[in-house]
Amino acid sequence: xxxxxxxxxxxxxxxxxxTGVGLGLLIGVTLSMAGxxxxxxxxxxxxxxxxxxxxxxxxxxxxxxxxxxxSLYEDTWRSIRGMQGVATxxxxxxxxxQVRKEARDVRAMIVxxxxxxxxxxxxxxxxxxxxxxxxxxYEAVADIATGFNLGDHLTIRRNHYKVVGLTxxxxxxxxxxxxxxxxxxxxxxxxxxxxxxxxxxxxRTEANPAFNRPGSPGLLDAxxxxxxxxxxxxxxxxxxxxxxxxxxxxxSIRRWKRLTVYTRSQMEQILVGKLIATSAKxxxxxxxxxxxxxxxxxxxxIYTLTLGKIREIAVLKLIGTRNRTIAAMIVQQAIALGVxxxxxxxxxxxxxxxxxxxxxxxxxPLDSVRGFAIVILIxxxxxxxxxxxxxxxxPAEAIGG
Amino acid sequence: MKKLGLQSRTLAMLVVIIPLLALFIYVxxxxxxxxxxxxxxxxxxxxxxxxxxxxIGTVEARYTYKIGPTIAGRVKHLEVQVGELVKAxxxxxxxxxxxxxxxxRSQESAFRRAxxxxxxxxxxxxxxxxxxxxYEKLFAVRSTSEETVTTKRQELQIAEAALSxxxxxxxxxxxxxxxxxxxxxxxxLIAPADGVVAVRDADPGTTVVAGQAVVELIDPKSLWINxxxxxxxxxxxxxxxxxxxxxxxxSDQVLQGKVFRVEPIADAVxxxxxxxxxxxxxxxxxxxxxxxxEVTVDLSPLPAAPVIPNAAIQRExxxxxxxxxxxxxxxxxxxxxxxxxxxxxxxxxxxxxDGDKVVSYSxxxxxxxxxxxxxxxxxxxxx
Numbered sequence: 053x054x055x056x057x058x059x060x061x062x063x064x065x066x067x068x069x070x071t072g073v074g075l076g077l078l079i080g081v082t083l084s085m086a087g088x089x090x091x092x093x094x095x096x097x098x099x100x101x102x103x104x105x106x107x108x109x110x111x112x113x114x115x116x117x118x119x120x121x122x123s124l125y126e127d128t129w130r131s132i133r134g135m136q137g138v139a140t141x142x143x144x145x146x147x148x149x150q151v152r153k154e155a156r157d158v159r160a161m162i163v164x165x166x167x168x169x170x171x172x173x174x175x176x177x178x179x180x181x182x183x184x185x186x187x188x189x190y191e192a193v194a195d196i197a198t199g200f201n202l203g204d205h206l207t208i209r210r211n212h213y214k215v216v217g218l219t220x221x222x223x224x225x226x227x228x229x230x231x232x233x234x235x236x237x238x239x240x241x242x243x244x245x246x247x248x249x250x251x252x253x254x255x256r257t258e259a260n261p262a263f264n265r266p267g268s269p270g271l272l273d274a275x276x277x278x279x280x281x282x283x284x285x286x287x288x289x290x291x292x293x294x295x296x297x298x299x300x301x302x303x304s305i306r307r308w309k310r311l312t313v314y315t316r317s318q319m320e321q322i323l324v325g326k327l328i329a330t331s332a333k334x335x336x337x338x339x340x341x342x343x344x345x346x347x348x349x350x351x352x353x354i355y356t357l358t359l360g361k362i363r364e365i366a367v368l369k370l371i372g373t374r375n376r377t378i379a380a381m382i383v384q385q386a387i388a389l390g391v392x393x394x395x396x397x398x399x400x401x402x403x404x405x406x407x408x409x410x411x412x413x414x415x416x417p418l419d420s421v422r423g424f425a426i427v428i429l430i431x432x433x434x435x436x437x438x439x440x441x442x443x444x445x446x447p448a449e450a451i452g453g
Numbered sequence: 454m455k456k457l458g459l460q461s462r463t464l465a466m467l468v469v470i471i472p473l474l475a476l477f478i479y480v481x482x483x484x485x486x487x488x489x490x491x492x493x494x495x496x497x498x499x500x501x502x503x504x505x506x507x508x509i510g511t512v513e514a515r516y517t518y519k520i521g522p523t524i525a526g527r528v529k530h531l532e533v534q535v536g537e538l539v540k541a542x543x544x545x546x547x548x549x550x551x552x553x554x555x556x557x558r559s560q561e562s563a564f565r566r567a568x569x570x571x572x573x574x575x576x577x578x579x580x581x582x583x584x585x586x587x588y589e590k591l592f593a594v595r596s597t598s599e600e601t602v603t604t605k606r607q608e609l610q611i612a613e614a615a616l617s618x619x620x621x622x623x624x625x626x627x628x629x630x631x632x633x634x635x636x637x638x639x640x641x642l643i644a645p646a647d648g649v650v651a652v653r654d655a656d657p658g659t660t661v662v663a664g665q666a667v668v669e670l671i672d673p674k675s676l677w678i679n680x681x682x683x684x685x686x687x688x689x690x691x692x693x694x695x696x697x698x699x700x701x702x703x704s705d706q707v708l709q710g711k712v713f714r715v716e717p718i719a720d721a722v723x724x725x726x727x728x729x730x731x732x733x734x735x736x737x738x739x740x741x742x743x744x745x746x747e748v749t750v751d752l753s754p755l756p757a758a759p760v761i762p763n764a765a766i767q768r769e770x771x772x773x774x775x776x777x778x779x780x781x782x783x784x785x786x787x788x789x790x791x792x793x794x795x796x797x798x799x800x801x802x803x804x805x806x807d808g809d810k811v812v813s814y815s816x817x818x819x820x821x822x823x824x825x826x827x828x829x830x831x832x833x834x835x836x
Contacts, residue, residue, distance in 0.1 A: 065466050101818065104768065127722070139771070167683040169790070171768040179764040180814045180831040183797030186763070187507035188683040190747070196833050216797075217764065218834060220816060236683075236723075269665050283722070294771050395477045402480045417481070 057384035060361065071353055072389050076396025078349060082342045083401040083423055087413035089335040094414045096225045096323035100316060103144070105173045105289035106298050108314045109305060116312075117146050117287035118225050118319075119327045124311070126239070129288045135305055137296030142166035143285040144174040145238045148224060151198070151231055152207040158198045160231045161224035162208060164238020164285070173289035176232055182217030188234050193217035195229035208233065209241045225327050227411045235285070243282035253279065343426070350393075350427075351434030354386045358438035365442050366450035379439045383432060390431035394424050489826035491816040494778055495765070497809045499757040502800050504792045506690055506750040510680030510730070512700070512740045514673075517651070519666035520642050522548045527660045528667060531642070535653050539644045545668050546657075548640040557633045564626035567619065574612070574619035581605070581612035648672045651742065673739050676732065677713060680748045681725040689752045690715055696730045701745040709733045712750060755792050759805050763797040765813045766790070774804065776812035776819050783812075783825055 061068050099118065108117065109124070109132060116122020129141040145164035150157040165174045170184045176193050182202045185191045192213040194200045197220075204215045213233055222230040233241070245253070254276055258264050263275045290313075292301045302313040314322065324332075358365070365378060398420060406413040482488065531546035533539060588605040591597040648670035655667045678698060682690060692715060698708040709732070716727040730748050740746075765775045767785070774787035788804030805811065812819065814831050830836055 062462055062466065065462060069466075069469055167685045169773075170763050170766045171773050177767070177818055178815050180816065181834045182764070184763045184766075186793065186795045186797055188686060189507070189509050201835055220831075220833070267662060269662075392473075395473055399473070399476050399480050403476075420481070 057381045072392030075393035079397030080400035084405040087415045090414040091412035107290035109288040123284040137301040139293040140291040164235040176219040193232040197229040347430040369447040386431040386435035489824040503754040504752045508680040508682035510678045514671035515675035516672040518670040521666040545642040560630040567622040567626040571619040574616040578612035581609040585609040678730045758800040778810040
């Protein structure tokens with residue numbers, strides 16, 4: 053038995069394939085949009101994964117350190133270390149800023165990591181080149197998305213940092229690549245004012261007669277020194293010992309240290325539910341609009357294709373072809389179009405859109421399967437209008453004008 | 454003819470469809486979460502490791518002399534400027550003596566007056582002595598009364614007492630004068646040692662309180678670096694170790710030095726150990742005090758042991774270990790880490806042997822179920 057749909061496609065296959073490719077580009081954009089949404093959620097998750105912490109200890113009553121500013125005294129970790137069930141504590145600071153390299157600058161999140169070994173919470177969990185930081189100052193590990201290379205010298209505030217390692221997929225919740233530097237440098241970077249501001253602040257202090265007394269010559273120096281130190285960090289990352297429940301340890305820190313503590317799931321809720329909620333909704337909205345537009349276009353294409361061969365359908369009817377056969381032909385063509393569209397869409401989304409898109413695009417296989425089902429469903433549904441038009445056609449048209 | 458047309462059309466169709474499908478399958482399997490993770494592999498090799506410590510510090514002078522008056526006063530003149538070399542004993546400046554010179558002159562006169570009084574007392578005593586002597590003789594031949602002799606004896610005693618009082622007066626006047634002269638000299642600001650003028654805090658005419666520095670001298674030979682090391686990374690820091698010093702203003706130049714002393718008191722607030730590092734030879738062109746310096750201290754080299762790059766160290770559950778490749782499969786091997794150097798080499802005490810293959814870099818975090826794909830260089834990294 054010959055396939056009517058196959059014969060018809062073969063008849064004008066170039067047109068058919070091109071229509072499929074065009075549809076594919078549209079599906080590709082839709083898939084990418086879904087990928088962008090998944091990427092945003094994934095950005096938030098890798099941020100938590102990469103810090104490798106079980107608990108986040110932050111300033112009391114804040115949603116820090118990612119969603120709100122938070123500051124703790126840098127020695128708070130000592131008292132947390134003594135709590136039962138705590139295996140490791142490490143201070144960490146986060147600061148989003150422009151990192152300069154010669155004339156170029158890159159928006160990056162500066163992460164200050166506590167001194168220790170590569171397994172300390174907050175350190176980049178894996179590298180793609182170079183090595184982890186070994187010196188306690190002026191070394192950096194950068195995400196490859198910053199465009200920096202090994203051996204580059206970065207300028208953060210007034211210090212120069214040598215890039216000793218590269219990592220991948222270390223991003224802030226906003227998708228900015230991370231640059232890891234030693235904690236003490238990061239604290240300084242967070243606080244350090246430009247030199248003019250420092251001079252001005254010194255002059256102000258000098259002009260204050262309370263601090264600049266002739267009778268006590270050392271007082272002014274002491275006051276100025278006390279003004280230029282930053283004994284704060286943004287959060288303490290806690291890893292708990294095996295056998296303890298995160299919630300129990302969190303509760304005891306909350307109760308006895310009077311600090312706010314988040315567990316992994318709470319942190320995820322904050323990031324996904326609060327921090328990226330608006331932008332996620334925005335992307336979701338686009339996704340819905342794109343899907344509706346795609347569906348409309350698919351319906352329109354199939355309708356036009358069918359109308360284009362309405363005379364042939366009339367002839368088929370004239371020679372006594374059953375309605376079912378004609379309907380099957382149209383549905384098969386629609387599905388074939390959908391399949392070509394999906395294949396092209398998937399390829400363009402993966403090979404062309406994801407790599408060049410400035411933000412991370414995560415194309416999940418399950419999303420693709422779902423996308424495929426939806427595309428086929430839309431094709432089948434939209435062929436209904438075309439079928440109705442085809443069945444309504446009068447066989448007499450085949451011979452008539 | 455028609456059949457051939459159809460066939461060529463089918464062929465053309467296949468030419469388009471088959472690569473498209475192939476690309477689709479490739480895309481589905483080779484990208485996204487299903488794709489194998491690109492990793493690079495290194496083999497564990499035994500090699501010696503030279504651990505080193507890295508700290509930063511500031512240039513400081515071991516000996517700083519703050520020179521100022523011991524009493525409140527006004528600076529009269531100050532000869533030296535910042536940067537000048539001075540010798541021990543050199544007069545750097547002077548405080549305003551106000552009335553001290555006049556008082557020295559007055560004391561001079563008092564001294565001379567006391568000397569004159571002394572001469573008078575000597576004369577009186579000599580006269581009283583001769584008188585007493587004469588009357589003693591007269592009394593011996595009974596040509597004068599006993600009363601007169603007694604009077605003369607008493608006069609002699611009084612004259613002697615007056616003489617010793619006059620002597621003491623002279624001594625007092627002299628000491629007073631000398632005391633004033635010393636005080637006068639004390640107003641001079643004198644360099645206690647050879648050095649360089651580092652600070653000139655007051656200019657002539659300025660009133661300063663007692664003990665306030667007018668000039669600060671530093672001994673350029675005694676420059677050292679007050680270095681701070683993170684406590685967590687400072688094991689092995691000891692006196693006498695050799696050190697490489699890089700000054701912030703001369704980052705292309707490495708100066709040699711050694712650890713002079715490890716401070717017995719660590720900084721509890723910053724969680725750092727403090728040490729003093731001295732230059733083997735103080736640079737010709739003196740680094741300014743307060744300049745930042747990076748110091749690398751070499752520890753003694755350790756014997757060869759299996760070494761891995763620090764990028765390979767991972768944590769899985771509660772264990773520290775590495776991803777080892779055994780027969781093409783990924784396995785997490787817990788290890789015990791030993792010493793490490795600043796270039797990122799870490800010695801393994803337990804858990805790996807020479808020739809073992811471990812994952813050094815990976816495209817993403819690995820798990821036991823990760824499919825891996827060994828490459829020379831992770832995609833995206835410029836060689």
